[in-house]
Amino acid sequence: MARYQGQTPPQDPVISAKLSHTSGLNSAPLCALSYAFLSLTPSGDAPSPWLALGAFIGLPLALWVYKCIMLVLFQRKIIYMGYVPLDARSQELNKDISPAKGIKCEEILINGERNIRLYGILVRRDSVPPSEQQPKAVIVYFQGNAGNPLGRLPLWERLILGTSLSPGFSQPQSVLDSTAILAIAPRSYWKSTKKTPTERGIISDYLSALNYASLRFPSTPIILYGHSLGGAAAVCLSAQVKSGAFPHVQGLILENPFASIPWMVKALYPQKWLPYHYLGGFAFDKWDALSAMRDVREGKLLDRLRRDVLVVLSQKDEIVPNEMGKALYEAAQTGSSSEKSGQEPGSGHMVNIPSALHDNAWTVRQWRREMELYILSRTSKMNN
Template identity: 45%
Template sequence: MLILFQRHIIYMGYVPLGARKQRLDDLPSPVFDRIQCSELNLEGRGASKLSGILVHRDDIVEKDVDVVLVYFQGNAGSPIHRAPIFSYLCDAISPLRGPKIAIVAMAPRSYWKSTPRWPTENGIIQDYIETLRYTLERFPKARLVLYGHSLGGTAAICTLSKLHQSHTDRPSIPGSDRIRGLVLENAFTSIPAMVRTLYPQKWLPYRYLGPFAFDKWDTLAALRAHVGQDTILGRVSREMLVLLSEYDEIVPPAMGLEIFNLVTRGQQSRARSVIIPLALHENAWLRKTWIDEIQKYLVHITTAPTK
């Protein structure tokens, strides 16, 4: 039964109760103090329809945005649940202290109001490719930074692994040279590795179900194919920021370090890993180190040369 219903366990768009029916109006007004938040609706590939939100300060004009953070969410909830994080981030990084930023958070299939089609690794990656395409078109002058939390961090890497330079015969997106940054927060290495982590007892049968996962989300394999290469993922990973919650109770920080070490081992890289003191899996954004590191990283992305 666990094998049969595994995608229902991995992709929990139904958690918490009512997550698919939440509206922006349901959020308390202080969340959007000095912040503009609007709903996005996007036609994906095939019959897919995607919904999300666009967030930025109300004193920033959209055409003046320097950096767009494209948010890849974890395996539960919706963009609405992350609205307080986005509001805090936009408010903390004022145009006087850093770049003008906006956040695009699109819910992949089966999450929030996006198409309720059965989620798969390939399907979710395709939804995020369409999200990147849409964002690059809507913000033709801005640089993009992918921000992935938990499963979203793994999804960000696997999505970038499918994008190649325009001179190849593989899928590419016009303007993809403006994808300049990657932030991973508490990302994991693969679904099989997470199964072993969640069930460390060798006498439990669940520990041995990892190889039967339909969707592997193999972060390390995706990276190995691009490290040191002149591809989008190869280039962006050399500049990535890896954030690790010190007391993460779900994803071991060692997994994030394994991702970081793979990218930096024997490579010329400016990637950085940072431990967020006292943070748990979901609350790193409440720690000062988190906002300080994000601001520093976005300033770097804004000022770094385009090539």
């Protein structure tokens, strides 16, 4: 453009003809406007302070709003992570993961509601004598929000095969020798039906697992054992079913349990100046185990189990705050309808496993000792 500085640039005859006939306007002003537009150069003037302030505040705000919307819309992908680890849905028993020597692991298929197919495993000691085909105790396991039952095999191997760690007791090991563990994968986990998981749906799946255990082992004491999100599931399920429907359920173990999803959101985002801190109210599935424990109605299974609950906490839990488990334990021990009716206090207690993380309390000696003693106390109560 410097070549034509101070001169009128040459005009294309076709463009000039069209401009001269546009609504009868003179073509000169339009040509001048076109030339001015084409000759624009970057300005050295600083941007407006208001524009800079708007960009400084508006960009983070827009990103926060976007992330908040994504967290709300896809929250079930975050809460229910059946896809973690990457091969969690495709692992095969005895092909990808095999039980340790001395362990017998049976793959189970249960038909749930509305054509839901639930896969799981039944774990027992391999050397169970024929006279003890009915185990002395059955643990129905409620898993956390990731992985599959095969990933918990080391836990069950430690429980069943580990050397007795309880000084002064000779019976606990014989009880564990004949303890069976039923671990069912709810919908969207492992090989179970790939259907969107919800609180109502997962509670229904675990109810099917409990029904299966009750029918297969009709005279055996059953203990519900929930870890992490599974702890909330165990509480919420037992708060909904009638006690008389499951007379052989004698115990409840909660390990590093969720108290509720809204509380977990605040624990994950403790900074009150972040918008994520306040997203708990938008949770589709609340998993409000704390309210279920506080407000359980008389005649429900939880009302019978709550006074005898065992709460196991990992001292260095990096995911679920210990305060959640403590709040659940306190709610279980206070204000129950059984206490109001003058019954004796229960045998429930809470233990804190030193140096343990969220998923590895079972590697600490104290974990197995507490499990031994609790299973023994629950089976002894039913047998007496």
